[in-house]
Amino acid sequence: MTYLEITVSKKNIKIAIKDSIAILLFSLVLLSCAQNKKNILDESKPIKVDVIAPEHGMADPHAWVQNDxxxxxxxxxxxxxxxxxxxxxxxxxxxxxxxxxxxxxxEILPSQTYIGNQPNCWAGDVTERDGKYYWFFSNRNTDTGVMVANSITGEYKDLLGKPLLPKGIVPVHPYDPEIYIEDDVYTICFGVNTYYMATLSKDMKSLTTEPKKIIVQDSKGQIVSTDDKSTLFKRNGWYYLVYGSRYAMSRNLYGPYDFKGAFLEGGHTSFFDWKGQKYVLQENHDISAFYRGASLKPVNFNADETIIVPKDDRMYPSPGRPFEFKNSTMGWSAVNGTTTSFKDGKLIGTLSSKNAMVQSAPWLYTSSKNCSKITINIKNNSTATTLKLAVFSRDEKENNFWANGTGQVDWKKQQWVEIPISKNDSKFKSYTINLSQFQKVKNRLMQIALQPTVNASYGNWEIEDVMID
Incomplete structure (x- = not known):
């Protein structure tokens, strides 16, 4: 007789099994049970999503939970x-x-509001009151309006036909509204560098209190300048004021708030609770700083109620930047001498002249300090034997860093690094160019350009991925 010893609930149990085949079958059953238990445990873990709508240009997410x-x-x-x-x-x-x-x-269009047909659809917040849903929105950084709908999915209509928070209502730009609800009191927080709060009327068409300045201070009592787009939530008697990747706490909604430091890495935030876990939707640089995405991250707390920032936290897609072409061209376009298109997870092009060049989306805004190389996985279906690469970088301290998002780079003035490649490929091959091969790379990689088939005037090329890491 053969005995198989197992442990159940910390107790050893001996089970008699007559032969080795039975032992094997019994072991497989136990393994299956263990695996099922593991899957159940995995399902209970907080959910994390790098980009909830990849390569779509989603920015400024604002969440509302209803009916699961x-x-x-x-x-x-x-x-x-x-x-x-x-x-x-x-x-x-x-x-x-x-x-x-x-x-x-x-979709909600600016032409459905007093904004008109202008690309000014900046951040806002959505809330519900007495069965109506209200979308408070920014007209760029000029003022704040409000729309109303009978359901959370709309159709939304302009409630006032003019700003709720007009220019001049406070000393700062009155935009990027946040709505906080407590005891049936609806508070609107808005502004930049210094925030202001006021109470909304029951019909959501006006303010019933004068906007009050919100103080954020450091441990020495010195005033701390905030950013735009405030977000608020309350937990265990503490009010949390979060803006981008920083936050402050207070025992009172109107403050003063004590500055605590770093929050999770990313841009504008929106908080919600889901199945006992607090989450944040946070803006990222999915394609670039001007074509963004939204990440989903769990939010957890220390014993003193401060927010835990995990060591592996990052703002997607850092460190580095992957172009994997799973859903689109990811912003890559032809400069001259070739076409560009997306097919079957590849960036592909057909040559028309010897000076074929393609470039990435501008304003990648990728930190160069965490990157050492650029790797290109390419299939060269031409007689070209050389590939060239150029990078455009900037320092954050340069004048007018954010002033112009046009991304017009004169690639003739940039340094080009070339490497030999094989011709008439039958499969994809990887080539790596080290950033150290360039004379100077500043602290932000803004755009890269590629001549995939130097001196070839006919044929085509396919790129499976470009990895900056």
């Missing part, structure tokens, strides 16, 4: 071609029932 679903109203970046600084052509309503699979529900 999460709804998000976000802005949409107009183009990854870099037509200007933060041009946003519409808002969009998205939803999910599991935090992983997201579905677009509706």
């Amino acid at each position: 679903s999460v709804y998000v109203i976000c802005g949409h970046d107009e183009s990854w071609e870099g037509k200007g600084s933060f041009r946003m052509d519409r808002w969009e309503v998205w939803s999910t029932g599991d935090l992983v699979n997201w579905k677009k529900q509706r």
Whole structure:
């Protein structure tokens, strides 16, 4: 008789099994049970998603939870071609029932508001009151308006036909509204560098209190300047004021708030609770600084109620920047001598002249200090035997760093590094260019350009991925 010893609930149990085949079968059953238990445990872990709508230009996410679903109203970046600084052509309503699979529900156009046909669809917040849903929105950084709908997915209509928070109502630009609800009191927080709060009327058409300045101070009592787009939530008697990747705390909604330091890495935030876990939707640089995305991250707390910032936290897609062409061209376009298109997870082009050149989307805004090389996985279907690469970089301290998002680079003035490649390939091959081969790379990689088939005037090329790491 053969005995198999197993442990159940910390107790050793001996089971008699007559032969080795039975032992094997019994072991497989135990392994299956263990695996099923592991899957159940994995499902209970907080969910994390790098980009909830990849390569779409989703920015400024604002969440609302209802009937086991999460709804998000976000802005949409107009183009990854870099037509200007933060041009946003519409808002969009998205939803999910599991935090992983997201579905677009509706578009809200600026022409449906007093803004008119202008790409000014900046950040806002969505809330519900007495069965009506209100979308408070920014007209760029000029003022704040409000729309109303009978359901969270709309259709939304301009409630006032003019700004709720007009220019001049406070000393700073009155935009980027946040709505905080407590005891049926609806508070609106808005502004930049210094925030202001006021109470909304029951019909959401006006303010019932004068806007009050909100103080954020450091440990020495010195005033701390904030950014734009405030977000608020309350936990265990503490109010949290979060803006981008920083935050402050207070025992009172109107402050003063004590500055605590770093929050999770990323841009504008929106918080919600889901199945006992607090989450944040946070803006990232999916394609570039002007064609963004939204990440989903769990938010956890220390014993003293401060926010835990994990050591591996990052703002997607850092460190580095991958171009994997899973869904689109990821902003890559032809400069001359070739076409560009997306097919079967590849960036492909057909040659028309010897000076073929393609470039990435502008304003990649990728930190160079964490990068050492650029690797190109390419299939060269031409007689070319050389590939060339150029990078355009800038320092954040340079004048007018954010002033112009057009991304027009004179590539003739940039340094080009060339490497030999094989011709008439039958399969993809990888080539690496070290950043140290360039004379100077500043602290932000803004754009890269590629001559994939130097001196070849006919044929085609395919790129599977370009990895900056």
